[in-house]
Amino acid sequence: MSDADPGVLEELRRAGVNRGDLVALAVAPGIGLGMATPDGSLSVAFAVDDPSGVVHLIERALRPRWVMWSNETAAILANAGVRVATSWDIAAVRRLLFGGWRADPACVWAQLHDLTLDTIPKIAPPDLFNQFDDDTRDPADPDGPLRRDGHLSPEWVNGGWRESPERLGRWAQLASVVVTRQQIALAELRDSPAAAATARSESAAELLCAELSIDGLPMDRTVAEELVADIIGPRPRSDAEAAEQRAARDIEVLRHAPLGAGADLRSPGQVKSLLRGIGIEVPDTRAWRLETMRDAHPLIGALLAWRKAERFATTYGYAWIDEHLAGDSRLRGTWTGSDGAAGRMTASAGLHNMPADMRVAVIADPGHVFVRADLGQIEPRVLAAVSGDRALARATVEDDMYAPVAQQLGVDRATAKVAVLGAMYGQTTGHGAHALRRLESAYPVAMSYLADADLAAQGSRALRTYGGRLIPMGTTNANEMSERDARGQAAARGRYGRNALVQGAAAEFFKLWAVTVRARGATVNARIVLCLHDELLVHAPADHGDAVGQLLADCLQEAAHRWAPDNSVRFVADISVIRRWSDAKD
DNA sequence: TGCGGCTATTG
DNA sequence: CACAATAGCCGCAG
Numbered sequence: 320m321s322d323a324d325p326g327v328l329e330e331l332r333r334a335g336v337n338r339g340d341l342v343a344l345a346v347a348p349g350i351g352l353g354m355a356t357p358d359g360s361l362s363v364a365f366a367v368d369d370p371s372g373v374v375h376l377i378e379r380a381l382r383p384r385w386v387m388w389s390n391e392t393a394a395i396l397a398n399a400g401v402r403v404a405t406s407w408d409i410a411a412v413r414r415l416l417f418g419g420w421r422a423d424p425a426c427v428w429a430q431l432h433d434l435t436l437d438t439i440p441k442i443a444p445p446d447l448f449n450q451f452d453d454d455t456r457d458p459a460d461p462d463g464p465l466r467r468d469g470h471l472s473p474e475w476v477n478g479g480w481r482e483s484p485e486r487l488g489r490w491a492q493l494a495s496v497v498v499t500r501q502q503i504a505l506a507e508l509r510d511s512p513a514a515a516a517t518a519r520s521e522s523a524a525e526l527l528c529a530e531l532s533i534d535g536l537p538m539d540r541t542v543a544e545e546l547v548a549d550i551i552g553p554r555p556r557s558d559a560e561a562a563e564q565r566a567a568r569d570i571e572v573l574r575h576a577p578l579g580a581g582a583d584l585r586s587p588g589q590v591k592s593l594l595r596g597i598g599i600e601v602p603d604t605r606a607w608r609l610e611t612m613r614d615a616h617p618l619i620g621a622l623l624a625w626r627k628a629e630r631f632a633t634t635y636g637y638a639w640i641d642e643h644l645a646g647d648s649r650l651r652g653t654w655t656g657s658d659g660a661a662g663r664m665t666a667s668a669g670l671h672n673m674p675a676d677m678r679v680a681v682i683a684d685p686g687h688v689f690v691r692a693d694l695g696q697i698e699p700r701v702l703a704a705v706s707g708d709r710a711l712a713r714a715t716v717e718d719d720m721y722a723p724v725a726q727q728l729g730v731d732r733a734t735a736k737v738a739v740l741g742a743m744y745g746q747t748t749g750h751g752a753h754a755l756r757r758l759e760s761a762y763p764v765a766m767s768y769l770a771d772a773d774l775a776a777q778g779s780r781a782l783r784t785y786g787g788r789l790i791p792m793g794t795t796n797a798n799e800m801s802e803r804d805a806r807g808q809a810a811a812r813g814r815y816g817r818n819a820l821v822q823g824a825a826a827e828f829f830k831l832w833a834v835t836v837r838a839r840g841a842t843v844n845a846r847i848v849l850c851l852h853d854e855l856l857v858h859a860p861a862d863h864g865d866a867v868g869q870l871l872a873d874c875l876q877e878a879a880h881r882w883a884p885d886n887s888v889r890f891v892a893d894i895s896v897i898r899r900w901s902d903a904k905d
Numbered sequence: 906t907g908c909g910g911c912t913a914t915t916g
Numbered sequence: 917c918a919c920a921a922t923a924g925c926c927g928c929a930g
Contacts, residue, residue: 586926587911605912607917630913633924658921663916665921672915672922693916698919744918818919822916826920852916852920 327354327363327373328380334361336383341407343386343495346370346395351484353491357386357499364488371399378403384519386498388424388490390656393529402530404838408522409494411656412501415514415521418781418789420659425476428493431500432469440466440473464489505787514787516881517827521656523834527847528654528664530837535649536670536681536848537858543640543680550631565632572625575618584625593618635674643668648684654850656830660815661823662788664830664850671851681856681900688864690845691903692871692894693854694829696720699739701825704888705785706768710761712887728757742769743821745814769817776816777809786827790819828882828890829853835874843867856900864896 334356336342342361345353352370355362367373374396377383385403387393389410396403410422417430425439440455455466464475464486471493472479480490505514544554551568555561569584575597576582582593590604597616601608606623613619644650652668665671683689694700699720703711714723725735738754740746742765746755759766775782775792782790792812800808833850836857840846843863849856859867871894879890895903 583926585912585924588927603911605917626913630924634913634922652922660920663920667922669914669922672913674914741918746918814918815920822920854916 327365328377330363331361331377331381331383336361336381338382339405340381340383341386341495341498342377342383343491343498344374344392345388345480345487345490345494346374346392347481347487348395348399350481351487353484353487353489355488355491355495357495362488362492364484364491366484369399371396371401374403375401386491386494387525388427388494389422390525390529393526394532397526397529397533402841403526405519406522406526407498407501407518408525408656409497409501411521411525412505412518414657414662415518415786415788416501416504416508418659418791423476424493425471425473427497428471429469431497431504434469438468438470440470464493508783508787511783511785511787513785513882517786517788520827520831520834521662523837524656524664524830527834527837527850528656531654531666531847531850532651534846534848535645535647535651536856537648537684537687538644538650539648539680539682540640540644542682543644543677544637546676546680547631547636547640551628551636554637568625568628568632572618572621575616575621584622585629590622630674635669635677639669657788657826661790661819661826662784663822663826663852666850670849675901678900683858683861683898686861687858688861689848689897689900690857690859690864690867690871690894691854691897691900692857692868692875692892693851694832694875695891695893697825697829697853697890698743698821699724700888700890701828702743702765702768702821704883705820705824706765708762708764708768709887711765715889718891724761727761728754730754730757742766743818745773745810745817768820772820773813773817776819777813779812782816782820784820784823784827786824788823788827790816790823792816825853828878831882832875832878835878836871839870839874840867843870845870868894868896 331342336356341357343355343357348370349368351364351366352373353364378401382404384405384407386407387409390408393406409427413422413427413430414420426436429436429439455468457463457465457467464472464480466472480486501518502515505518508514548554552564555564572584573581576593577596580593580596582589584590587604591601594601594604597618599612599615606626609619609623613623643652650668650670652666652670654664654666656664658665695718699711700715703715714720714727717723721732721736721739724739725732728735728738734754738758742755742758772782779792781792784790829852833847833855836855837847840857840859843859843866845857845859845863845867847855848858855871857867857871872892875890875892880886897903
């Protein structure tokens with residue numbers, strides 16, 4: 320650790336930095352570190368090999384809220400083993416305020432300074448453009464981060480900010496300017512009083528994402544490979560052998576076809592022709608459709624089995640294991656805190672859509688357990704909370720809220736469930752239509768909340784979730800399509816908007832729960848290893864298994880109280896302590 | 906080579 | 917077979 324450390328801590332103290340105060344941070348390993356406070360009381364920059372070490376020191380002494388341009392900073396810290404408690408993630412807050420996906424510094428800066436996004440300068444080819452570049456520079460500060468037109472310099476944005484300690488200091492200063500403007504913008508959202516709280520939990524979720532990407536999901540390679548072998552056979556030793564296995568799988572289906580009828584089973588069109596050859600006419604060849612005609616011809620069953628094997632061969636086979644499962648028995652993907660639409664967490668490497676069969680290979684380390692918890696009926700409970708429907712809220716006192724809803728509607732439970740889900744997804748036709756009318760009279764507040772969202776989205780008007788996240792509604796070019804198509808598109812937007820408010824609020828609540836668990840679990844070495852929309856998988860020392868289970872339940876109540884302070888809606892979770900993910904009962 | 910369509914998996 | 921996502925392969929346009 321550098322000699323500068325005690326000094327910098329003193330400087331923060333002198334500047335009056337306390338627990339939870341905003342301190343903007345820019346780090347570049349091997350170069351240095353810059354820090355600044357929004358009120359200008361502190362601005363430091365110095366060279367240091369391991370900036371994360373300095374951050375760690377300050378974190379232990381003061382625990383400020385670290386302002387970061389994006390979770391790249393969180394990743395640098397976490398890679399160095401430094402896990403800060405709280406942050407203000409500028410990119411995450413930008414997505415909250417303005418929706419969409421783009422959140423790079425140039426874009427954030429422009430938007431908060433009322434500059435149009437299409438005037439953002441792009442990086443120029445070095446030799447061609449240098450002569451013109453001078454025109455845009457600020458004569459008083461030619462190498463500075465700001466251009467005369469107010470935009471950030473593309474040279475700075477594209478890595479120039481980390482070239483020297485001085486530049487890191489200025490980069491942190493700019494971040495501290497941005498955070499103040501973001502706070503003002505959040506406060507101006509009068510219809511979304513929760514927005515500032517959402518900004519903090521979404522920021523913490525970015526810290527969690529950086530850690531999830533680094534930690535990975537415990538997975539036993541031997542068990543995973545055995546499972547793959549059971550389904551598609553042993554690992555091929557050459558490309559030729561792989562092709563042989565592939566052909567052998569194809570034969571198992573094609574031997575049921577009329578003599579000479581060949582088809583590429585990977586081509587939906589050719590499969591349709593193949594089926595026509597055995598007297599089966601279908602609009603598409605999806606599994607649920609073929610399942611209903613399994614008895615019609617032995618080829619159908621063979622084809623469905625082929626599909627399952629093919630899925631493992633192409634997506635979750637040996638190549639997937641080799642690419643994503645590291646030597647330390649961790650399956651790693653890249654996590655993002657908020658997708659473009661409704662704000663759910665997403666992950667690559669198939670972490671969110673891994674076949675359930677693969678869960679047998681997700682095994683806790685020796686001496687450890689998984690504590691798994693999944694929220695029960697999260698979307699209808701969230702609907703009750705965000706719409707403020709007292710009648711629907713009363714139903715949430717039950718573990719199974721569909722039971723009282725069914726009683727209220729005078730229908731059976733299955734019908735009630737389909738009706739509620741249909742209302743949230745926008746189904747207006749078919750079997751659900753009758754029960755939907757009953758729903759409207761029993762829960763008018765919740766149903767009109769959904770209908771309003773539907774109507775606004777149909778009119779391409781942007782929406783905000785309960786937590787304040789903007790759901791932008793793209794306008795489609797209606798004069799390029801028929802009247803019928805235009806109506807279909809509007810209806811699709813309506814369904815999308817209706818669902819986005821429920822799914823989006825549920826995602827925000829889930830993240831608040833997750834970051835609460837992250838904060839409280841640290842003291843017993845409990846680490847979240849998977850977030851699955853309404854389910855948390857926590858890896859913890861076996862001795863603490865039951866305590867962590869209780870902690871997950873406590874954190875849920877804490878999150879519920881902070882998120883919807885009137886406590887009218889009850890949230891429930893199913894919690895179990897297990898050694899393998901597949902041991903959880905569903 | 907890029908992209909829309911189809912398919913499968915998860916919540 | 918509604919809402920969301922990631923991911924692979926095929927077929928077609930350029």
